[in-house]
Amino acid sequence: MNKRIVNKSLVFVIIGVLIGLSVFTGISGSKHVEDLYQANVNITTKQRVIMLTGFWNPSGQMIAPFSTDPELNPDGWEGKNWQGLGYDIYSYFPKPGAYTGMFEVDYQNTWEDFWNATNQIHPIAIISFGAGDGPWEIEYNARNLDLWVDDDKSPNQPTPCPPDDTVSAGYVRHSSLPVQQIADAVNNQTTLQAWVDWNGNPGAYLCEYTAYLGMWYHDIHNTTDDPYPCRVAGFIHVRSGVALGEAKKAAQITILQTITYLSSINIPPDTPSITGPVNGTTGEEYTYSFSTRDADIDNVYYLIDWGDGTTSDWIGSYASGEEITAKHIWNEKGTYIIKAKAKDVFDAESNWATLTVTMPCSYNKPIPQFFESFFQRFPNAFPILRYLMGY
Numbered sequence: 001m002n003k004r005i006v007n008k009s010l011v012f013v014i015i016g017v018l019i020g021l022s023v024f025t026g027i028s029g030s031k032h033v034e035d036l037y038q039a040n041v042n043i044t045t046k047q048r049v050i051m052l053t054g055f056w057n058p059s060g061q062m063i064a065p066f067s068t069d070p071e072l073n074p075d076g077w078e079g080k081n082w083q084g085l086g087y088d089i090y091s092y093f094p095k096p097g098a099y100t101g102m103f104e105v106d107y108q109n110t111w112e113d114f115w116n117a118t119n120q121i122h123p124i125a126i127i128s129f130g131a132g133d134g135p136w137e138i139e140y141n142a143r144n145l146d147l148w149v150d151d152d153k154s155p156n157q158p159t160p161c162p163p164d165d166t167v168s169a170g171y172v173r174h175s176s177l178p179v180q181q182i183a184d185a186v187n188n189q190t191t192l193q194a195w196v197d198w199n200g201n202p203g204a205y206l207c208e209y210t211a212y213l214g215m216w217y218h219d220i221h222n223t224t225d226d227p228y229p230c231r232v233a234g235f236i237h238v239r240s241g242v243a244l245g246e247a248k249k250a251a252q253i254t255i256l257q258t259i260t261y262l263s264s265i266n267i268p269p270d271t272p273s274i275t276g277p278v279n280g281t282t283g284e285e286y287t288y289s290f291s292t293r294d295a296d297i298d299n300v301y302y303l304i305d306w307g308d309g310t311t312s313d314w315i316g317s318y319a320s321g322e323e324i325t326a327k328h329i330w331n332e333k334g335t336y337i338i339k340a341k342a343k344d345v346f347d348a349e350s351n352w353a354t355l356t357v358t359m360p361c362s363y364n365k366p367i368p369q370f371f372e373s374f375f376q377r378f379p380n381a382f383p384i385l386r387y388l389m390g391y
Contacts, residue, residue: 047081048262048298050255051123052091053103053114053210059129059238060093062247067091069102085259086345087124092117105206106151107158114213122228124296125258126214127177127236129251130207134239136186136194136250138179139202142211142235144171149205158209164216173215175234176222177254178261182236185257186250192242194250202235211235224267224295231262231296267295268348269320272302272340274355281360285329288355290340294320298344302326307336307357317345330359 054060060072066082066089067073079089092113094104102113118126146169150156162169179196186194202208211234218233236254238247269292276288290302301316306328318324330336335358343349 047086047088048124048296049121050087050089050125050127050258051117051121052089052251052255053126053128053214054091054093054130055103055105055206055210056099056131057096057240058242058244058247059131060096061244062238062251063091063093063129065091065248067093071095072101082255087259089255090117090121090123103210106153107148107206107209108153108155110206110210111158111163111213114210114217118217122230122297124229124231125262126217126230126233127254127258128207128210128214128234129236129238130202130210131240132203132207132237134237135192135242136183136190136239137237138175138177138183138194138196139200139211139235139237140175140179140196140198141172141201142174142208142215143201143204144169144173144212144216145204145208146170147204148209149203151206163209163212173212173219175211175215176218176232177234178232178257179234181261182254182257185253189253190246190250192246192250197237202237207235207237227297229296231265232258263346266298266344266346266348269294269298269300269342269344269350271351272342272353274338274340274353276355276357278355278357279360280330280357282330282333285327286357287325287327288338289323289325291321291323292342292350294342294344296344298346300342300344302340302342305339306330307338308332308334314343330357333359335359 052063052066054063064073065075066077066079068077068079068090072093072095079091081087082089092102095101099105102117103110104113144162144164144167146162148157148161164171183194183196186192202211214233214235218230221228221230223229238250272290272292274288274290277286280286290304292300292302294300297320299317299319301314302312302318302324303314304312304326306312308330310328312326315324315326335356338355338357339352341350341352
């Protein structure tokens with residue numbers, strides 16, 4: 001009997017080990033465990049995030065400094081709070097030459113990688129690049145096609161196809177990048193010819209496919225109440241023969257122009273809420289809660305005016321939607337107006353919020369008729385009793 005139980009237990013242990021090994025092997029064999037390393041490192045960031053993607057060279061090489069993958073960028077990630085401007089920048093592109101890994105040349109993998117990455121980093125801006133006519137061709141349009149140029153892997157066409165089932169096949173989305181400002185800046189600061197293709201398309205292959213995904217993501221998330229808003233997205237074709245140094249310079253100019261534009265459309269935080277006691281006693285400490293929401297999900301600071309001549313410095317920063325508390329003591333009787341406002345990390349300020357408080361609270365105590373008559377007859381007698389009875 002005991003031997004049979006032991007044997008059965010051993011069988012279950014072996015089965016469990018085999019299942020665990022098979023699951024582990026399956027996960028380890030998936031390209032996305034390794035490749036999504038780039039996305040996973042950014043889950044806890046409090047900075048705004050810009051997402052860059054590339055395909056064929058030099059579009060991948062020129063954005064390599066923003067990759068967190070040591071194989072693609074052995075010199076180390078340069079995207080953390082880039083140039084002190086308040087943005088983390090992450091790039092995704094396939095391994096040069098082999099074109100495998102993240103955003104490899106395959107519709108299904110590109111689809112999966114795009115939605116996995118955006119779900120992890122929640123970009124406020126998406127700038128996609130690919131090799132094409134260039135030299136720095138800023139595409140304005142991208143189409144929701146139901147027939148694409150075949151890629152090299154079966155099933156060769158996107159799935160789903162057309163990719164966006166919320167609109168009709170052939171629907172055209174548009175770049176929301178500051179396209180003309182980018183073109184002007186690249187022309188003024190590099191040897192490249194930059195121009196906006198207002199009427200053409202990115203070519204019905206993976207470049208247009210990625211362009212469409214980015215513009216679609218923007219259109220989904222460009223709202224004031226989205227928990228992870230995306231304010232701009234677009235695509236740029238870079239000629240394959242462009243010198244890498246000039247391509248890197250033009251890419252950085254493009255990012256800077258995008259950041260400048262994002263600053264110009266920055267939305268200030270909502271007017272804060274203030275909650276806490278509205279009546280109290282002088283000399284006692286009271287706690288008040290403050291909260292606000294920033295439409296761009298930026299961190300926020302608070303400035304509090306307690307109404308008695310004391311004002312806090314800007315305190316923070318705090319996450320959008322996070323409730324904070326502050327304490328205060330009023331030392332003199334009176335009515336005070338607490339005022340508070342918020343600002344985001346880009347100094348856009350909210351309106352003032354107010355809450356009126358009274359110290360001490362006002363109330364009337366019932367006085368028996370006997371004491372009423374007594375106090376009137378002897379106005380200077382028993383001051384302590386008068387005070388306690390509120391007379």
